[in-house]
Amino acid sequence: MNSFLSFGLVLLFINNQAAGQTVELSMYKDSFDDQYYGCTEAMEAVLPGLLEKERNENADYKSTWDSAAKTWPTKKSSLKTLPVGFQDEHGIALLAYTNMTSPVYKQLNRGIREYGADPRKFKYHSLHFYLTLALNLLRDSCNGNPFYTYRGASKVEFEPPVGTVKDVRLSQFSSSSTDIREAEQFGNASFFRIATCYGADIQSFSSFPSQKEVLIPVDEVFYVSSYTKEGHKFILTSTNQRCSFYNCDYLRGRKRDSCTYNAASMIFPSCRTSILLIGSVFFLMTLAS
Numbered sequence: 677m678n679s680f681l682s683f684g685l686v687l688l689f690i691n692n693q694a695a696g697q698t699v700e701l702s703m704y705k706d707s708f709d710d711q712y713y714g715c716t717e718a719m720e721a722v723l724p725g726l727l728e729k730e731r732n733e734n735a736d737y738k739s740t741w742d743s744a745a746k747t748w749p750t751k752k753s754s755l756k757t758l759p760v761g762f763q764d765e766h767g768i769a770l771l772a773y774t775n776m777t778s779p780v781y782k783q784l785n786r787g788i789r790e791y792g793a794d795p796r797k798f799k800y801h802s803l804h805f806y807l808t809l810a811l812n813l814l815r816d817s818c819n820g821n822p823f824y825t826y827r828g829a830s831k832v833e834f835e836p837p838v839g840t841v842k843d844v845r846l847s848q849f850s851s852s853s854t855d856i857r858e859a860e861q862f863g864n865a866s867f868f869r870i871a872t873c874y875g876a877d878i879q880s881f882s883s884f885p886s887q888k889e890v891l892i893p894v895d896e897v898f899y900v901s902s903y904t905k906e907g908h909k910f911i912l913t914s915t916n917q918r919c920s921f922y923n924c925d926y927l928r929g930r931k932r933d934s935c936t937y938n939a940a941s942m943i944f945p946s947c948r949t950s951i952l953l954i955g956s957v958f959f960l961m962t963l964a965s
Contacts, residue, residue, distance in 0.1 A: 698833045701900065701910075703935065704847035705921050706792025709895040711808060713938065715924035719805055722927075723765075727802040734799055740778040741803075744771035747883075755880055759813040766813065769806035770881040773849070774889065785848040788894060791922075792931075801926050807849060811876045811893050818873030818916045825852035825870045825890045830863025833908045842900045843915060850875075850892040858887050866908040872896060873914040895920045 712719055731738040748768045752758075758767075773781050784800045791798055798804075827850065837844060852870055853859045854877075859867070875892035879885050895918045902911035919935035 697831060698835055700835050701837055701844040703843065703845050703897075704789070705935065706789075707845070707847045707894055708788045708791035708795075708798065708804065708922055708925070709845075709920040710804070710922040710925050711812075711895060711918070711920050711938065712805065713923055715927055716809070718924075718927055723802055723805060726926075727765075730799055730802050736779050736783065737800070737803070740772045740775055740780045741768065743778075744768045744775065744883075747771055751881065762810070762813050765806050766810035767881055769803055770810055770878055770891075771883050772803065773807055773891075774851075774878065774882040774884060774887075776884060781849075788848045795925065795929070805926075807891075808893065810881075811874070811891060814878070815874055815876035818914065822871040822873050822914055823854065823875050823877065823890050825854055825872060825875065825892075826856045826859035827852040827868040827870060828859045828862040828864055829866040829868070831865050834866040834910065835908070836900045836903045836910070843897050844900060844912070845895065845897055845919075846892060848894055851887075852890050852892060853888045854890060855888045864907070866910070868910045868912055870898070871911075871913045872898075873916050874918060893918070 727741075731741055745768050748764060748771055751771065752764070752767060772778070773784070775781070780800075780803070784803055787798045787800055788804070836842065851862075852868070852872070852875065870892070872890065872892050874896045875890040877889075878891050879888050882889050897915045897917045897919055898912040899915050900910060901913045903909070917937055919937045921932050921935055923930075923932070923936070925931065
């Protein structure tokens with residue numbers, strides 16, 4: 677399947693335009709998955725001007741960011757600790773993203789999914805950067821202790837990959853919840869039970885903390901360890917690996933031909949097996965709930 681067709685399928689399923697749409701999960705290589713390895717400082721040097729430019733060109737972004745910036749000092753004061761290196765912009769980005777009354781999170785994720793078609797149309801480089809770094813600071817490794825979360829999808833009926841390769845990614849920043857009842861409110865056309873190594877607990881940073889959100893990064897790789905066709909129910913288990921096709925794309929404008937796995941994903945080589953076993957037991961216990 678060529679990359680253009682692959683991109684078309686991603687766009688088709690995520691836009692959720694038709695009830696009952698059936699789509700196969702995959703690695704979604706056209707999604708913007710930049711992790712900024714080796715260029716974080718260079719990006720931080722251009723970010724103030726870039727953020728200002730993107731906000732001025734996007735009224736939704738400007739109003740949502742400005743609102744989050746006003747809220748952040750109060751939110752920050754309620755937090756006991758912050759990771760070393762966590763900046764105000766990271767907290768503001770999380771507040772802006774989780775503001776469900778704003779279209780920004782939908783626009784951002786649509787841009788991430790459509791990035792491969794025309795990177796020049798992407799209008800959220802600053803928000804993508806700050807969210808990516810925020811998640812990395814809040815949850816930089818699995819260490820054998822994944823989060824067990826749930827994610828509901830409306831309208832789209834997902835199916836597992838065809839063939840022997842069962843690894844998938846979620847194609848965007850993906851919200852999930854540690855509370856199954858919260859996740860069920862977002863849809864039941866498909867339902868995911870997820871063991872995530874790199875998803876970060878952002879409840880304390882969220883505009884809607886009652887959702888008990890764990891935000892999963894674009895580049896985390898999962899294994900489809902179980903699929904039930906009735907109800908399109910999945911168990912996705914982290915492989916304890918992250919991979920990306922893009923790196924420092926805003927500065928260099930290049931995409932790699934293959935997905936490059938970062939070194940951090942290899943710190944715990946036995947983690948995949950243990951997570952698969954523990955996660956499967958946990959989720960099988962919840963199937964009856």
